[in-house]
Amino acid sequence: MSQPASSSPLLDSVRHLLEQATQAYASAPDARQRLQAVLDRLDEPLRVAIAGKVKAGKSTLLNALVGEELAPTDAGECTRIVTWYRDGITYRATLEPTDGDARQVPFTRDGGAIAIDLGGTDPDDINRLVIEWPSSSLRQMTLIDTPGIASLSTDVSARTTAFLTPGEDQVTPADAVLYLMRHLHASDINFLEAFHDEEFSQATPVNAVAVLSRADEVGVGRIDSMASAQRIAARYRHDPKVRRLAQTVVPVAGLLAQSGATLREVEYKALDAIAKASRDDAEALFLSADRFVQAETPIPLTPMEREHLLDRFGLFGVRLAVALIRQGAAATATALSTELVRRSGLVELREVLLSQFAQRRDVLKARSALLALESVLGEHPVPSREALASELERITAAAHEFAEIRLLNALRANGIKVKPAEAEEMERLLGAEGGAVHTRLGLTPEADVSEVRRALGNAIGRWQRRAESPMSSREVADAARVVIRSCEGLLVSLG
Numbered sequence: 001m002s003q004p005a006s007s008s009p010l011l012d013s014v015r016h017l018l019e020q021a022t023q024a025y026a027s028a029p030d031a032r033q034r035l036q037a038v039l040d041r042l043d044e045p046l047r048v049a050i051a052g053k054v055k056a057g058k059s060t061l062l063n064a065l066v067g068e069e070l071a072p073t074d075a076g077e078c079t080r081i082v083t084w085y086r087d088g089i090t091y092r093a094t095l096e097p098t099d100g101d102a103r104q105v106p107f108t109r110d111g112g113a114i115a116i117d118l119g120g121t122d123p124d125d126i127n128r129l130v131i132e133w134p135s136s137s138l139r140q141m142t143l144i145d146t147p148g149i150a151s152l153s154t155d156v157s158a159r160t161t162a163f164l165t166p167g168e169d170q171v172t173p174a175d176a177v178l179y180l181m182r183h184l185h186a187s188d189i190n191f192l193e194a195f196h197d198e199e200f201s202q203a204t205p206v207n208a209v210a211v212l213s214r215a216d217e218v219g220v221g222r223i224d225s226m227a228s229a230q231r232i233a234a235r236y237r238h239d240p241k242v243r244r245l246a247q248t249v250v251p252v253a254g255l256l257a258q259s260g261a262t263l264r265e266v267e268y269k270a271l272d273a274i275a276k277a278s279r280d281d282a283e284a285l286f287l288s289a290d291r292f293v294q295a296e297t298p299i300p301l302t303p304m305e306r307e308h309l310l311d312r313f314g315l316f317g318v319r320l321a322v323a324l325i326r327q328g329a330a331a332t333a334t335a336l337s338t339e340l341v342r343r344s345g346l347v348e349l350r351e352v353l354l355s356q357f358a359q360r361r362d363v364l365k366a367r368s369a370l371l372a373l374e375s376v377l378g379e380h381p382v383p384s385r386e387a388l389a390s391e392l393e394r395i396t397a398a399a400h401e402f403a404e405i406r407l408l409n410a411l412r413a414n415g416i417k418v419k420p421a422e423a424e425e426m427e428r429l430l431g432a433e434g435g436a437v438h439t440r441l442g443l444t445p446e447a448d449v450s451e452v453r454r455a456l457g458n459a460i461g462r463w464q465r466r467a468e469s470p471m472s473s474r475e476v477a478d479a480a481r482v483v484i485r486s487c488e489g490l491l492v493s494l495g
Helices: 008-024 029-041 058-066 136-140 152-165 186-195 215-219 225-237 242-244 254-261 265-276 279-285 290-293 303-326 333-344 344-359 361-379 385-398 402-410 418-427 439-440 449-468 475-494
Strands: 048-051 083-086 094-099 126-130 141-145 176-181 208-213 249-251
Touching: 008 029, 008 385, 048 058, 048 152, 048 344, 058 136, 058 176, 058 208, 058 254, 058 344, 058 449, 126 449, 136 141, 141 344, 176 303, 208 225, 208 242, 208 344, 215 225, 215 290, 225 242, 225 249, 242 385, 249 344, 249 449, 254 303, 254 333, 254 344, 265 279, 265 303, 265 333, 279 290, 290 303, 303 333, 333 418, 344 361, 361 385, 361 402, 385 402, 402 418, 402 475, 418 439, 418 449, 418 475, 439 449, 439 475, 449 475
Parallel strands: 048 141, 048 176, 083 126, 176 208, 208 249
Antiparallel strands: 083 141, 094 126
8 A cells, every 4th residue: 555645754653564574474464464554554545443332422423523313323233243344445334243254234224324234143252233325534543333331231341441441462453532421430531441551552642532422411411411511521621530541531412413414405394494484383392302303383393303303413412403503603504504514513523623633643553553563573482573662662662643642641630749830831832732833832823933933932941941940850850841842843833
């Protein structure tokens, strides 16, 4: 596979090392095949797994991110299987059994989720399903839907745990993870801790984002539910346990995001009918889900039509959509779609994915590749193993991108004793809020080059004084030097 023109020096170094290792293992077919797969993986989109408890809204969120209803959201047999959704030149479903060869399987789709015919194969005997679907969203990242954790079936739950936390000396197939939780429970922390590793061999806060899913349910369907969810998410962001395990916490109303992204004209007309009715008639329906579907009403919608709206939008979504239409903020289906997606939290989540995961794509991929290579070197001795291991160690130690991630880990785990304001600035300069220069410096996107240079110069001077201060511990001085190098690198990038 040809090398992308835009790859970073770090990824180029890793690629070259993998090519050497692949040649060194020419006489060991299994190891060589594993290394070739790792090499091919460098050129793939970032792999983002979506995990969480049963009914956390994983498939719904995946559909919202893709902008199409692809993943089944009911409790069918396919929800028990790890399913990959990737961009393709055609529409295809491939079943990969635990034993045996992969094979294409038939599927149907009638205005909703994909229904896959497993051909009588037991879901427990399937390693994964791969759905190829032409999509601009999937061109940016491959999304992996995983079975629910804490499922009543321990086998189903174990499948996700084994996929994302494969054990010592094993690299997870995912480069990053979105972890969905409805509330913060001990089981959520336990899973994130299993996915995380202090020694930088598995996940870090940099490649894990927590999502407060079904955020509209926080306010029991009230119009201000998302505001309540934002406050709860902000509290979780500052929880020491969560800070150590996840980049941030984003509230998302998954059902609202999915229905907004896939809004149909006929649904807009039904919502418009409610908006045009008297407030008393509409409010009578909003008292409960049962009343919304079953109550007698002069509004010209059948119980079946109202049930469809409830299934698609939820009571919060219907209430919000009606309010937006009444206010004149959504005079068309397109305008309503845009507003619902924006208010669902999906836009904020996309920004996090693009600023955190996509901008660190090369770092995350290089890291996954080195872990896989380290595993092969440990399992299969060859004459050049020591030389390969030495080069692997050199790349890991020399790459400043890895030093940034290690320092971010240490800051999130309170391993560097600095003042809260200093820790906040260090995290920002290291790219915790995004890799763009203005973001790292806390400037607006409109800041000109001279302003950026001045801010970088001030930051370098400030952290040099901190590094050289006799009051700074060795850990703080070393951390300050990492920050200085990050700032110097940004300065060089300005030309």
